[in-house]
Each structure stands twice: as C-alpha cells, then as structure tokens.
Amino acid sequence: MSKVLLDVRDMAVQFGGVRAVDGLTFRVHEGEVLSVIGPNGAGKTSAFNCITGFYKPSAGSVTFGGVRVTGRRPAVIAASGIARTFQNLRLFGDLTVLDNVRAGMHVRIRQNFLDAMLHTPRYWRGEDAATAEAHRWLDFVGMEHDRTAPIRNLPYGEQRRVEIARALAREPRMLLLDEPAAGLNHGEKARLLDLMRRIAGLGIAVVLIEHDMGLVMEVSERIVVLSHGKEIAEGTPAAVRSDPAVIEAYLGAEDEEAHVEAERIAAETGPGGTTEVQR
C-alpha cells in the first residue's frame, strides 16, 4: 500500500449536546479513492468540515502529509494540499467559467501586490499562465460549454464539473468531494465515475461522501462507514456491503425515518385521521 497522506485520529465534533463525530479514526493513502458513507446525519459532512478547518474538532488530531493541521484555518489547510467541493455549489454565479477556475488558483500564483496594482509584464505573464492552466483543467474535467459565459447560465451538471476543475486547479494532493453525484443524471454519473478514476490516476487521493451506492461500490478502493458519529465498519466494497453492522445501521435509519414520517402524518391527520401510513 502506498504512503499515508491523511491520518485522522480520535476526532470528535460537538454541537451543544450533539456529538456529530465521535472518536473517528481513519487514514487515506496517496492516490486512493476512499468513500465515507452512512445514513443521513451520521456525521460525514461534519468530519469533512473538521479536516478542512471549517469546524474545530473538540478532540483528536488531523495530520496531512506528516504535518499536524488540527484546528488550522481553512486557507492554511487548503494551501497544504487539501481541496474540496461542497454539497451545495459554491461558485461565483456572475463570473465566467474561466474566472471561476482562475479564482481557485490565486493562492499559488506568484505575483506581488505591486505587480497586481501596476499590471507589470510579470502580472500579464501570470495571468496568461493562469488562463492556460484553467483551460487545461476544464479540458480535463470535460467541460464543453462556452467558457466565457457566466457560470450561472450552465446546466447544473456542468457547474458541478467546473467546481471540480476549480478544486483541481489548486493542485491538491487530496480532493474531498461532498455528494458530487447529487442531482446528476445517469450519463453524468458515469462521466463523474470516469473523472474520479482519472483524478486518482494523477496521484491525487479522492475522498468521497456519496449516497449513490452504485457509484460508491464501483469507484472506491476502501469505504469507511459512519453511524451516529462513530465508525462502524471499514474495508473493501465487498466486505462493507455484506457487513451486518452496516446493513443494520441503514435499516435502523430507515426505521427511524419511517417512524418520524408516521408521527408527522399522525400529527397532521389527528386522532381518527384517514391517512394510511405505508410501511
């Protein structure tokens, strides 16, 4: 197995009385595709937010590339080589496709303040290089639409692709994708699968939160399963799929949802209501 890139140990996140993440320990190796799955509210996004510095863990440590980054600011963690996408797109709607990708790169373009103020030759060389590189990443993700149009005019699936291009333009060593297949159609999911494999092929580790189990089972080398903030299983897709603890966690969550739904309907219809609850 290749080198450990991310090492998360005993990480916990607390929101008032809720332990969103409760003693999570896992590792990601260079260039591997690892998925983090679990029922709604299991703590997956909270774990991502801790790793990327958006939340401060209440306990535990996060080490990336051998350097402890626990509790550092998001910008510092991003600069150390971790890029991410979000469950809800965070693009600049009025900016063009190209400018959205270039915006992701400004952390690493070497220009000083005066270059930018005075638009020196070095400034223009930097801008040209940035534009060429943005095109390269847009080619890589397969973005075929007009790149000079405002991004808000693009179909949703294409916007998702641009968000990945922007994250890649930071030249990360690890890319965290939070539900990248949400809202995509069948063909778009197939292209996403291929894209994730090509990203890993570049040696970039891909860590995926995803509810589409078909996609997860096909693309992942390993899977970490969370339930109520705790890791309940870890292993290959085949091992995880047949793990009784995993099956039970998902069935339990379904039961919980069905129960909540039944209570909601009962409250709406009141005693003697006529709505039947489907089980």
Ligand SMILES: Nc1ncnc2c1ncn2[C@@H]1O[C@H](COP(=O)(O)OP(=O)(O)OP(=O)(O)O)[C@@H](O)[C@H]1O
């Ligand atoms: N900012 C917050 N403040 C308070 N509670 C939060 C916050 N973020 C998450 N939680 C709670 O922490 C728990 C874990 O939520 P989280 O969003 O991490 O789960 P998830 O596994 O990503 O869920 P989903 O699959 O629905 O996105 C939930 O009980 C949630 O309500």
